[in-house]
Amino acid sequence: MARTGYTLPVFAVAAAKAALLHLQNFLVPSSVTVDLLPESAEIPIEQVADVDSATALAMTKSDPGDNLDLTRDTPVWAWVKLSQHQHQALILEAGEGVGKTATGEAAIYNYAHRLFEANLLPLIPTDKTATVRIILPHGRQLAQRTSNEAFGILEGLGLLGTSGISQPMSAADHLEEFRIILHDKAQRHSHLVFCIGSNGQQVAESLSIPEEVIVTTGNWLGALLVEAGLCKVRSVLLLGYQGKLIKLAGGIFNTSSHLADAKLEIIAAAVALLGGDIQTVHAVLQAQTADAAHKTLIDLRLADAVFGNLAQKISQKAENYVKKYADVSLNIGVVLFDRKGKIITQDPKATELIQQFSVI
Numbered sequence: 001m002a003r004t005g006y007t008l009p010v011f012a013v014a015a016a017k018a019a020l021l022h023l024q025n026f027l028v029p030s031s032v033t034v035d036l037l038p039e040s041a042e043i044p045i046e047q048v049a050d051v052d053s054a055t056a057l058a059m060t061k062s063d064p065g066d067n068l069d070l071t072r073d074t075p076v077w078a079w080v081k082l083s084q085h086q087h088q089a090l091i092l093e094a095g096e097g098v099g100k101t102a103t104g105e106a107a108i109y110n111y112a113h114r115l116f117e118a119n120l121l122p123l124i125p126t127d128k129t130a131t132v133r134i135i136l137p138h139g140r141q142l143a144q145r146t147s148n149e150a151f152g153i154l155e156g157l158g159l160l161g162t163s164g165i166s167q168p169m170s171a172a173d174h175l176e177e178f179r180i181i182l183h184d185k186a187q188r189h190s191h192l193v194f195c196i197g198s199n200g201q202q203v204a205e206s207l208s209i210p211e212e213v214i215v216t217t218g219n220w221l222g223a224l225l226v227e228a229g230l231c232k233v234r235s236v237l238l239l240g241y242q243g244k245l246i247k248l249a250g251g252i253f254n255t256s257s258h259l260a261d262a263k264l265e266i267i268a269a270a271v272a273l274l275g276g277d278i279q280t281v282h283a284v285l286q287a288q289t290a291d292a293a294h295k296t297l298i299d300l301r302l303a304d305a306v307f308g309n310l311a312q313k314i315s316q317k318a319e320n321y322v323k324k325y326a327d328v329s330l331n332i333g334v335v336l337f338d339r340k341g342k343i344i345t346q347d348p349k350a351t352e353l354i355q356q357f358s359v360i
Contacts, residue, residue: 005065097139
Protein backbone atom coordinates (compact mmCIF):
# COMPACT_ATOMS: atom_id res chain seq x y z
CA MET A 1 0.00 0.00 0.00
CA ALA A 2 1.33 3.45 -0.93
CA ARG A 3 2.64 5.48 2.00
CA THR A 4 1.49 9.07 2.47
CA GLY A 5 3.94 11.83 3.33
CA TYR A 6 3.86 15.59 3.83
CA THR A 7 4.36 18.65 1.65
CA LEU A 8 7.37 20.95 1.92
CA PRO A 9 5.65 23.68 4.03
CA VAL A 10 5.02 21.13 6.79
CA PHE A 11 8.74 20.47 7.24
CA ALA A 12 9.55 24.17 7.15
CA VAL A 13 7.01 24.79 9.92
CA ALA A 14 8.31 21.80 11.93
CA ALA A 15 11.88 23.11 11.83
CA ALA A 16 10.76 26.60 12.82
CA LYS A 17 8.67 25.25 15.68
CA ALA A 18 11.58 23.16 16.97
CA ALA A 19 13.90 26.18 16.93
CA LEU A 20 11.32 28.37 18.68
CA LEU A 21 10.69 25.77 21.39
CA HIS A 22 14.42 25.36 21.90
CA LEU A 23 14.88 29.11 22.39
CA GLN A 24 12.30 29.14 25.15
CA ASN A 25 13.02 25.95 27.07
CA PHE A 26 16.53 25.00 25.86
CA LEU A 27 15.42 21.47 25.06
CA VAL A 28 16.32 19.68 21.84
CA PRO A 29 13.07 18.10 20.64
CA SER A 30 13.40 14.87 18.71
CA SER A 31 10.07 15.60 17.02
CA VAL A 32 7.34 18.23 16.99
CA THR A 33 3.61 18.09 16.36
CA VAL A 34 2.48 20.21 13.43
CA ASP A 35 -1.16 21.28 13.11
CA LEU A 36 -1.99 20.67 9.43
CA LEU A 37 -5.40 22.37 9.59
CA PRO A 38 -7.31 20.31 10.54
CA GLU A 39 -5.19 17.15 10.97
CA SER A 40 -1.86 16.91 12.76
CA ALA A 41 1.46 15.23 12.09
CA GLU A 42 4.49 14.27 14.18
CA ILE A 43 7.61 15.39 12.32
CA PRO A 44 11.10 14.14 13.31
CA ILE A 45 13.72 16.81 13.96
CA GLU A 46 17.28 16.06 12.87
CA GLN A 47 19.18 18.83 14.66
CA VAL A 48 18.69 21.96 16.79
CA ALA A 49 21.47 24.39 17.73
CA ASP A 50 21.94 27.79 19.38
CA VAL A 51 23.29 30.60 17.24
CA ASP A 52 23.23 33.04 20.14
CA SER A 53 21.00 33.66 23.18
CA ALA A 54 18.13 34.90 21.00
CA THR A 55 18.63 32.81 17.87
CA ALA A 56 18.39 29.10 17.06
CA LEU A 57 18.67 26.90 14.00
CA ALA A 58 16.75 23.64 13.51
CA MET A 59 16.70 21.10 10.70
CA THR A 60 14.42 18.36 9.47
CA LYS A 61 14.27 16.40 6.21
CA SER A 62 11.49 16.33 3.66
CA ASP A 63 9.53 13.09 3.37
CA PRO A 64 6.83 13.13 0.65
CA GLY A 65 5.89 9.48 1.21
CA ASP A 66 5.77 7.21 -1.81
CA ASN A 67 5.40 10.06 -4.30
CA LEU A 68 8.18 10.45 -6.88
CA ASP A 69 9.10 13.85 -5.46
CA LEU A 70 12.48 15.48 -6.06
CA THR A 71 12.46 17.01 -2.56
CA ARG A 72 12.76 13.60 -0.89
CA ASP A 73 15.31 13.73 1.97
CA THR A 74 16.26 17.31 1.20
CA PRO A 75 17.26 19.19 4.39
CA VAL A 76 14.92 21.97 5.54
CA TRP A 77 16.47 24.52 7.91
CA ALA A 78 14.73 27.20 9.96
CA TRP A 79 16.67 30.13 11.44
CA VAL A 80 14.56 31.71 14.20
CA LYS A 81 15.32 34.91 16.12
CA LEU A 82 13.32 36.37 19.01
CA SER A 83 13.49 40.16 19.39
CA GLN A 84 11.48 42.95 20.99
CA HIS A 85 7.95 43.19 19.61
CA GLN A 86 7.76 45.00 16.29
CA HIS A 87 4.77 45.74 14.07
CA GLN A 88 3.85 42.03 13.90
CA ALA A 89 4.50 38.93 15.96
CA LEU A 90 5.75 36.74 13.11
CA ILE A 91 8.00 37.70 10.20
CA LEU A 92 8.68 35.12 7.48
CA GLU A 93 11.74 35.38 5.26
CA ALA A 94 13.04 33.40 2.28
CA GLY A 95 16.58 32.21 2.95
CA GLU A 96 18.93 30.49 0.53
CA GLY A 97 17.12 28.00 -1.72
CA VAL A 98 13.61 29.36 -1.11
CA GLY A 99 12.35 31.01 -4.27
CA LYS A 100 11.24 34.57 -4.74
CA THR A 101 8.56 36.01 -6.98
CA ALA A 102 9.36 38.40 -9.83
CA THR A 103 8.61 41.27 -7.43
CA GLY A 104 11.14 39.98 -4.91
CA GLU A 105 8.64 38.60 -2.39
CA ALA A 106 9.27 35.25 -0.70
CA ALA A 107 7.62 32.36 -2.56
CA ILE A 108 5.74 31.34 0.58
CA TYR A 109 2.10 30.92 -0.33
CA ASN A 110 -1.24 31.05 1.43
CA TYR A 111 -1.43 27.56 2.94
CA ALA A 112 2.17 27.79 4.17
CA HIS A 113 1.43 31.17 5.80
CA ARG A 114 -1.59 29.67 7.56
CA LEU A 115 0.52 26.75 8.84
CA PHE A 116 3.21 29.06 10.22
CA GLU A 117 0.64 31.25 11.96
CA ALA A 118 -1.35 28.36 13.43
CA ASN A 119 1.74 26.60 14.78
CA LEU A 120 4.03 29.46 15.79
CA LEU A 121 1.88 32.38 16.94
CA PRO A 122 0.68 30.59 20.12
CA LEU A 123 4.35 30.02 21.10
CA ILE A 124 5.58 33.61 20.64
CA PRO A 125 5.60 35.71 23.87
CA THR A 126 3.36 38.78 23.62
CA ASP A 127 6.32 41.14 24.00
CA LYS A 128 8.37 39.43 21.27
CA THR A 129 8.56 39.11 17.51
CA ALA A 130 9.82 35.89 15.93
CA THR A 131 11.69 36.26 12.65
CA VAL A 132 11.73 32.97 10.77
CA ARG A 133 14.05 32.42 7.84
CA ILE A 134 13.57 29.17 5.94
CA ILE A 135 16.67 27.77 4.25
CA LEU A 136 16.71 25.00 1.62
CA PRO A 137 20.42 24.29 0.99
CA HIS A 138 19.63 22.28 -2.15
CA GLY A 139 16.65 24.38 -3.22
CA ARG A 140 18.35 26.40 -5.95
CA GLN A 141 19.80 23.24 -7.51
CA LEU A 142 16.52 21.30 -7.28
CA ALA A 143 14.58 24.21 -8.80
CA GLN A 144 16.54 23.77 -12.02
CA ARG A 145 14.73 20.45 -12.45
CA THR A 146 11.27 22.03 -12.14
CA SER A 147 9.14 24.46 -14.15
CA ASN A 148 9.19 27.03 -11.33
CA GLU A 149 10.45 29.89 -13.48
CA ALA A 150 7.49 29.52 -15.83
CA PHE A 151 5.26 30.21 -12.83
CA GLY A 152 7.27 33.17 -11.59
CA ILE A 153 9.20 31.39 -8.82
CA LEU A 154 12.85 32.38 -9.16
CA GLU A 155 16.11 31.20 -7.57
CA GLY A 156 14.67 28.28 -5.59
CA LEU A 157 11.66 26.21 -4.53
CA GLY A 158 8.36 27.64 -3.39
CA LEU A 159 6.53 26.70 -0.19
CA LEU A 160 3.26 25.97 -1.88
CA GLY A 161 0.35 23.56 -1.86
CA THR A 162 -3.17 23.46 -0.53
CA SER A 163 -2.70 20.58 1.89
CA GLY A 164 -0.09 19.25 4.29
CA ILE A 165 -0.67 15.66 3.21
CA SER A 166 1.26 14.37 0.21
CA GLN A 167 -1.15 11.69 -0.95
CA PRO A 168 0.48 9.31 -3.44
CA MET A 169 -1.30 7.76 -6.36
CA SER A 170 0.10 4.59 -7.83
CA ALA A 171 1.42 4.62 -11.37
CA ALA A 172 -1.59 2.56 -12.42
CA ASP A 173 -3.98 5.07 -10.83
CA HIS A 174 -2.34 8.00 -12.61
CA LEU A 175 -2.28 6.27 -15.97
CA GLU A 176 -5.91 5.20 -15.68
CA GLU A 177 -6.90 8.77 -14.86
CA PHE A 178 -5.16 10.06 -18.00
CA ARG A 179 -6.67 7.25 -20.11
CA ILE A 180 -10.20 8.20 -19.04
CA ILE A 181 -9.61 11.82 -20.05
CA LEU A 182 -8.09 10.72 -23.36
CA HIS A 183 -11.03 8.44 -24.18
CA ASP A 184 -13.51 11.21 -23.41
CA LYS A 185 -11.77 13.73 -25.66
CA ALA A 186 -11.12 11.21 -28.44
CA GLN A 187 -14.87 10.61 -28.73
CA ARG A 188 -15.35 14.30 -29.61
CA HIS A 189 -12.12 15.24 -31.40
CA SER A 190 -9.98 13.39 -33.95
CA HIS A 191 -7.03 15.78 -33.51
CA LEU A 192 -5.56 16.18 -30.01
CA VAL A 193 -2.73 17.95 -28.22
CA PHE A 194 -0.65 16.14 -25.59
CA CYS A 195 0.81 18.57 -23.05
CA ILE A 196 4.03 17.39 -21.40
CA GLY A 197 5.35 19.45 -18.51
CA SER A 198 3.42 21.69 -16.14
CA ASN A 199 3.87 24.80 -18.29
CA GLY A 200 2.61 23.06 -21.43
CA GLN A 201 -0.84 24.50 -20.80
CA GLN A 202 0.56 28.03 -20.91
CA VAL A 203 2.34 27.37 -24.19
CA ALA A 204 -0.84 25.84 -25.63
CA GLU A 205 -2.76 28.96 -24.65
CA SER A 206 -0.15 31.18 -26.34
CA LEU A 207 -0.68 29.16 -29.55
CA SER A 208 -4.48 29.66 -29.31
CA ILE A 209 -5.07 25.93 -28.91
CA PRO A 210 -8.54 25.31 -27.43
CA GLU A 211 -8.75 23.63 -24.03
CA GLU A 212 -11.12 20.92 -25.25
CA VAL A 213 -8.43 19.23 -27.38
CA ILE A 214 -5.68 19.27 -24.73
CA VAL A 215 -4.77 16.04 -22.91
CA THR A 216 -2.33 16.09 -19.98
CA THR A 217 -0.12 13.00 -20.16
CA GLY A 218 2.31 12.97 -17.26
CA ASN A 219 5.25 10.73 -18.16
CA TRP A 220 3.25 7.99 -19.92
CA LEU A 221 3.71 9.17 -23.49
CA GLY A 222 4.16 5.78 -25.09
CA ALA A 223 1.10 4.21 -23.51
CA LEU A 224 -1.12 7.20 -24.24
CA LEU A 225 0.06 7.60 -27.83
CA VAL A 226 -0.82 3.95 -28.45
CA GLU A 227 -4.16 4.51 -26.71
CA ALA A 228 -4.83 7.50 -28.97
CA GLY A 229 -4.15 5.32 -32.01
CA LEU A 230 -6.52 2.63 -30.74
CA CYS A 231 -9.16 5.32 -30.18
CA LYS A 232 -8.84 6.21 -33.89
CA VAL A 233 -7.43 9.66 -33.22
CA ARG A 234 -6.00 10.96 -36.51
CA SER A 235 -3.27 13.26 -35.20
CA VAL A 236 -1.53 14.28 -31.99
CA LEU A 237 0.52 17.41 -31.40
CA LEU A 238 3.20 16.73 -28.79
CA LEU A 239 3.75 19.98 -26.91
CA GLY A 240 6.40 19.66 -24.27
CA TYR A 241 9.43 20.78 -22.35
CA GLN A 242 12.44 19.78 -24.42
CA GLY A 243 14.18 18.00 -21.53
CA LYS A 244 11.22 15.60 -21.39
CA LEU A 245 10.28 15.19 -25.05
CA ILE A 246 13.85 14.75 -26.30
CA LYS A 247 13.89 11.35 -24.59
CA LEU A 248 11.52 10.05 -27.28
CA ALA A 249 14.23 10.66 -29.89
CA GLY A 250 16.23 8.00 -28.06
CA GLY A 251 13.33 5.55 -27.89
CA ILE A 252 12.45 6.34 -24.25
CA PHE A 253 8.66 6.53 -24.04
CA ASN A 254 8.22 6.92 -20.29
CA THR A 255 9.84 10.28 -19.59
CA SER A 256 10.18 9.97 -15.80
CA SER A 257 13.77 10.75 -14.78
CA HIS A 258 13.39 8.02 -12.15
CA LEU A 259 13.31 5.46 -14.98
CA ALA A 260 15.66 6.87 -17.61
CA ASP A 261 17.44 10.15 -18.20
CA ALA A 262 19.56 10.22 -21.35
CA LYS A 263 18.61 13.66 -22.66
CA LEU A 264 22.15 15.05 -22.77
CA GLU A 265 23.41 11.92 -24.52
CA ILE A 266 20.60 12.21 -27.08
CA ILE A 267 21.40 15.88 -27.75
CA ALA A 268 25.10 15.03 -28.03
CA ALA A 269 24.35 12.25 -30.54
CA ALA A 270 22.37 14.73 -32.64
CA VAL A 271 25.32 17.14 -32.56
CA ALA A 272 27.65 14.38 -33.78
CA LEU A 273 25.19 13.31 -36.48
CA LEU A 274 25.10 16.85 -37.85
CA GLY A 275 28.87 17.10 -37.99
CA GLY A 276 29.64 18.82 -34.68
CA ASP A 277 33.17 18.47 -33.41
CA ILE A 278 34.23 16.48 -30.35
CA GLN A 279 34.61 19.65 -28.24
CA THR A 280 30.94 20.53 -28.83
CA VAL A 281 29.82 16.98 -28.01
CA HIS A 282 31.85 17.14 -24.81
CA ALA A 283 30.37 20.55 -23.88
CA VAL A 284 26.83 19.18 -24.25
CA LEU A 285 27.61 16.13 -22.13
CA GLN A 286 29.09 18.35 -19.40
CA ALA A 287 26.00 20.62 -19.24
CA GLN A 288 24.02 20.49 -16.00
CA THR A 289 20.59 20.64 -17.70
CA ALA A 290 19.01 20.31 -21.13
CA ASP A 291 18.43 24.06 -21.16
CA ALA A 292 22.13 24.65 -20.44
CA ALA A 293 23.00 22.37 -23.36
CA HIS A 294 20.60 24.33 -25.56
CA LYS A 295 22.26 27.62 -24.55
CA THR A 296 25.68 26.18 -25.38
CA LEU A 297 24.43 25.27 -28.86
CA ILE A 298 22.89 28.72 -29.31
CA ASP A 299 26.28 30.27 -28.59
CA LEU A 300 27.81 27.96 -31.20
CA ARG A 301 24.98 28.66 -33.69
CA LEU A 302 24.05 25.00 -33.81
CA ALA A 303 20.82 25.04 -31.78
CA ASP A 304 18.36 25.45 -34.66
CA ALA A 305 19.84 22.58 -36.65
CA VAL A 306 20.24 20.22 -33.71
CA PHE A 307 16.85 20.76 -32.11
CA GLY A 308 15.09 20.88 -35.46
CA ASN A 309 16.59 17.47 -36.21
CA LEU A 310 15.53 16.18 -32.80
CA ALA A 311 11.93 17.37 -33.27
CA GLN A 312 11.67 15.47 -36.54
CA LYS A 313 13.26 12.38 -34.96
CA ILE A 314 10.77 12.50 -32.09
CA SER A 315 7.90 12.63 -34.59
CA GLN A 316 9.30 9.69 -36.57
CA LYS A 317 10.04 7.57 -33.48
CA ALA A 318 6.62 8.26 -31.99
CA GLU A 319 4.78 7.36 -35.20
CA ASN A 320 6.80 4.15 -35.49
CA TYR A 321 6.03 3.30 -31.84
CA VAL A 322 2.28 3.64 -32.39
CA LYS A 323 2.46 1.61 -35.60
CA LYS A 324 4.38 -1.14 -33.80
CA TYR A 325 2.04 -1.48 -30.81
CA ALA A 326 -1.35 -0.39 -32.17
CA ASP A 327 -0.87 -1.24 -35.86
CA VAL A 328 -2.37 2.09 -36.91
CA SER A 329 -0.94 5.23 -38.49
CA LEU A 330 -1.01 8.34 -36.31
CA ASN A 331 0.19 11.70 -37.56
CA ILE A 332 2.38 13.27 -34.85
CA GLY A 333 3.78 16.80 -34.72
CA VAL A 334 6.29 18.10 -32.18
CA VAL A 335 6.81 21.45 -30.44
CA LEU A 336 9.73 21.82 -28.03
CA PHE A 337 9.94 24.63 -25.47
CA ASP A 338 12.37 25.55 -22.69
CA ARG A 339 11.79 25.88 -18.93
CA LYS A 340 10.47 29.40 -19.38
CA GLY A 341 7.90 28.27 -21.94
CA LYS A 342 9.75 29.77 -24.92
CA ILE A 343 9.36 27.66 -28.06
CA ILE A 344 12.69 26.30 -29.29
CA THR A 345 11.56 24.56 -32.45
CA GLN A 346 8.69 22.74 -34.11
CA ASP A 347 8.61 20.30 -36.98
CA PRO A 348 6.62 20.92 -40.21
CA LYS A 349 3.79 18.63 -39.08
CA ALA A 350 3.39 20.69 -35.91
CA THR A 351 3.09 23.89 -37.95
CA GLU A 352 0.23 22.37 -39.95
CA LEU A 353 -1.55 21.08 -36.84
CA ILE A 354 -1.29 24.40 -35.00
CA GLN A 355 -2.86 26.17 -37.95
CA GLN A 356 -5.64 23.60 -37.93
CA PHE A 357 -6.32 24.07 -34.20
CA SER A 358 -6.41 27.85 -34.54
CA VAL A 359 -9.57 27.63 -36.67
CA ILE A 360 -11.48 25.23 -34.40
